[in-house]
Structures are given as structure tokens and as C-alpha cells.
């Protein structure tokens with residue numbers, strides 16, 4: 001009987017209308033994307049990039065493979081050669097299968113020289129899997145595109161220096177926040 005009465009009197013309809021009128025003049029919580037975009041919080045984990053050193057125009061990565069070892073998704077593949085004279089490694093292949101990435105940020109944290117970045121860029125949806133399989137050149141290009149917006153300003157990624165970490169226990173290259181500057185045009 002009660003339910004029937006509610007239906008006859010359009011109680012639920014009026015309740016819905018009341019809610020609509022209550023919120024109609026409030027500021028909307030949504031934005032008109034893509035015309036409007038929200039500001040990205042520092043440390044947002046978006047598209048991957050390999051830092052390009054502006055002095056050498058090459059990747060900063062030293063091919064230590066720590067990021068590939070720590071990656072829980074095992075989506076980083078690295079190959080390198082060893083220079084017998086200098087005993088240093090040179091990167092020959094660096095690939096990330098971004099569709100397998102869970103954006104944990106471990107690769108950024110573990111990298112001793114801050115060479116890998118999950119940039120704050122998020123608009124990289126594509127129609128094929130291949131476009132989200134990033135090789136070294138693509139990762140460097142991702143960096144160039146990302147850092148261009150800084151126009152010479154400092155860039156320090158939040159996940160390179162997590163709060164609460166004993167700096168003395170970090171690799172030398174990570175102890176002091178060192179800014180990265182805009183890459184060469």
C-alpha cells in the first residue's frame with residue numbers, strides 16, 4: 001500500500017527533482033575536458049621517459065639494470081655492452097612495455113642516477129599495442145616532449161627523493177636533489 005501510494009504521488013520523482021534543483025546552482029566538480037584540464041599534481045606517474053643529458057645529447061642511463069630487476073611487472077628490457085678500456089656500460093637497448101606497467105614508481109626510486117622518469121604527461125592513449133611499447137629512442141623523445149614545457153626551469157621528480165628516506169644510504173647520485181634542466185632544442 002505504501003509503495004503504491006509513493007508511486008501515485010510521484011514521491012521519488014519529486015525527490016530527484018529536489019536534488020537536481022539543490023545542486024543546479026553549485027559550482028560543477030567536473031571540467032570540460034579536453035577543453036579544460038586540471039593542474040597535475042607533482043609526482044603524478046604518467047608516460048615513461050629516459051632523461052637526455054643536455055651536455056652529451058645522450059641518455060643519462062648507465063645500464064645498471066636495477067630498474068629492470070626491481071620492476072614487479074617485468075616490463076623493462078635492457079641490453080648493454082661493456083667498454084673494456086673504461087669498464088663502463090653502454091646502453092644498446094632499453095624497452096618498456098607500458099601496457100604491462102602498474103605505475104608503482106619503483107624504477108624511478110631505485111635508479112641511482114635519476115635516469116628514468118614517469119612524467120606528468122598522461123594523454124597517450126593509442127589504437128595499437130605497439131604504440132605503447134617504448135624503445136630507447138621513443139623514451140628519449142618522450143623526455144624531450146615533456147621537459148620542453150619547463151623552458152629552462154628546474155625539474156625535480158618527487159619520487160627521486162621520497163620523504164623519510166635516510167639520504168646517507170642512497171647512492172651518491174641521489175643524495176642531493178639535483179635539478180634537470182631543459183634539453184637542447
Ligand code: SF4
Nearest residue numbers: 071101102104105107
Ligand atoms: S613503474 Fe613499476 S611497473 Fe612500471 S616500469 Fe617502473 S617498476 Fe615497472
Ligand code: SF4
Nearest residue numbers: 061062064065067111
Ligand atoms: S636504474 Fe637507471 S641507470 Fe640503471 S638501467 Fe635503469 S634507468 Fe638506467
